[in-house]
Amino acid sequence: MAAVSRDLRAGFDLRRPFGVARAGALSLVACALLLTSLWSVRCMQVYAMLPCAMCVVAALLMLYFYTTGYDAIHVLDTTINFTERTFIWQYAISHFDDAPLVGFGINGFWTRPEIYDYFNQNRGWVLDNYHNGYIAILVETGFVGYFLFTASVFLFSYKVLCLIAGRAIDRLHCALIIGFVFLNCQTNFTETVFLRSTMFTSVLLIAFFFAVCRSLPSSRAQLRGLEQP
DSSP states (O other), X not given: OHHHHHHHHHHHHHHHHHHHHHHHHHHHHHHHHHHHHHHOHHHHHHHHHHHHHHHHHHHHHHHHHHHHOOSSXXXXXEEEOTTTHHHHHHHHHTTGGGSTTTOSOTTXXXXXXXXXXXXXXXXXXXXXXXXXXXXXXXXXXXXXXHHHHHHHHHHHHHHHHHHHHTTOSOHHHHHHHHHHHHHHHHHTTTSOOTTOTTSHHHHHHHHHHHHTOOOOOOXXXXXXXXXXX
């Protein structure tokens, strides 16, 4: 246990610089995204589609680990493991065939002693965390859950585009919603926020999804509004 604790502390020390740098970069991205959204409707429309693009990229990333069996990303002579996060990703995806349709259930993967202990024995450490929200959805809810999640993201982007086209949402509010959803989807590439109902960001994400579920104004209402002085 002492050795595992030392390894865990060392792992967290290695991850801290990465986390600080990523937090700073995300802050700059958030400011740029908000300002450009307020400046250009076209930018806002492009940003509304980014969550869909990230779901597709995440699916391709998981397919890479599933088909190759690699525990890191290999680009030419470079090996990328995101401070050993890819070790966890590959291990979780390697168990996908054990429950492909509906997954292991919420928090049902790492709570299995044989899965938890095997990773600990092979790596000498275990974090009880996927460090990837997309993989968490795939492993815990299966193909069905990931499909429904992706469909909801696509519907969100489509609805936002409709609201923008119909001018049925305040521009600042729309920019804030798009920016938050984009940053949330991006964060889940290296952290697990999805499926964590006790986290404020997860609750806020669901609230924003419901916020765009509003009816579009009818053409008659729009004409009536234009006719009024």
